[in-house]
Amino acid sequence: MIQASGVHRAFGGISVLRGVDLAVSAGELVTLSGPSGSGKTALLSLLCGFDFPDRGSVSPGLASWSACAVLPQSLGLASELTLEENVALPLRLAGRPVTGVSELLAELGISSLGARFPSQVSFGQQQRAALARAVVTRPSALLADEPTAHLDSESAVAAVAVLRRVADEGAAVLIATHHDAVHEVADRVLVLADGQVH
Numbered sequence: 001m002i003q004a005s006g007v008h009r010a011f012g013g014i015s016v017l018r019g020v021d022l023a024v025s026a027g028e029l030v031t032l033s034g035p036s037g038s039g040k041t042a043l044l045s046l047l048c049g050f051d052f053p054d055r056g057s058v059s060p061g062l063a064s065w066s067a068c069a070v071l072p073q074s075l076g077l078a079s080e081l082t083l084e085e086n087v088a089l090p091l092r093l094a095g096r097p098v099t100g101v102s103e104l105l106a107e108l109g110i111s112s113l114g115a116r117f118p119s120q121v122s123f124g125q126q127q128r129a130a131l132a133r134a135v136v137t138r139p140s141a142l143l144a145d146e147p148t149a150h151l152d153s154e155s156a157v158a159a160v161a162v163l164r165r166v167a168d169e170g171a172a173v174l175i176a177t178h179h180d181a182v183h184e185v186a187d188r189v190l191v192l193a194d195g196q197v198h
């Protein structure tokens with residue numbers, strides 16, 4: 001479950017989030033749209049515990065970080081690891097068997113790139129590796145910030161299929177996006193405007 005209740009957040013005296021309420025249930029894929037600068041990234045940062053609200057409460061936040069996967073716009077792939085090693089990393093850190101990595105790379109059309117380092121592939125290919133890394137642990141909550149922003153239409157279709165499957169398998173999935181292809185598979189589309197979710 002992903003939840004925000006009465007969330008307020010200001011930066012430098014400017015109030016960006018002004019009483020945000022939202023809830024995403026297990027098995028649900030919800031998209032969040034809204035103008036550039038409306039606070040979508042700020043809200044995802046609060047929900048995953050990267051940042052803290054001035055007022056109000058969020059979940060999962062830091063409380064159950066191990067169950068929550070985050071796909072930030074900046075991706076955050078480790079430059080010294082290959083794509084395959086990056087995707088396997090969360091499983092290794094959790095002491096879990098390394099399974100499902102090659103299947104995800106294949107599903108996202110990057111199996112031939114597994115032995116390359118992030119600097120040796122395009123940003124869109126890095127983005128697909130970061131998506132694989134986010135979902136490989138089968139998280140119960142997934143927060144994704146513009147996960148198809150750098151993908152061509154074919155790669156976007158593959159990424160959207162993975163995101164939908166993760167929700168169908170029981171995760172609560174919240175995606176900030178401007179892409180219609182993602183909105184089309186959503187159970188609900190939310191809009192962040194004027195500091196509130198509508």
Ligand SMILES: Nc1ncnc2c1ncn2[C@@H]1O[C@H](COP(=O)(O)OP(=O)(O)OP(=O)(O)O)[C@@H](O)[C@H]1O
Pocket residue numbers: 011012016034035036037038039040041042043
């Ligand atoms: N850490 C921060 N410090 C100062 N200002 C911030 C910080 N984080 C966000 N902001 C400001 O809050 C507002 C919302 O930014 P945010 O990145 O959340 O927007 P967004 O809806 O994700 O935009 P985009 O669609 O362009 O990615 C912007 O005006 C931004 O400058």
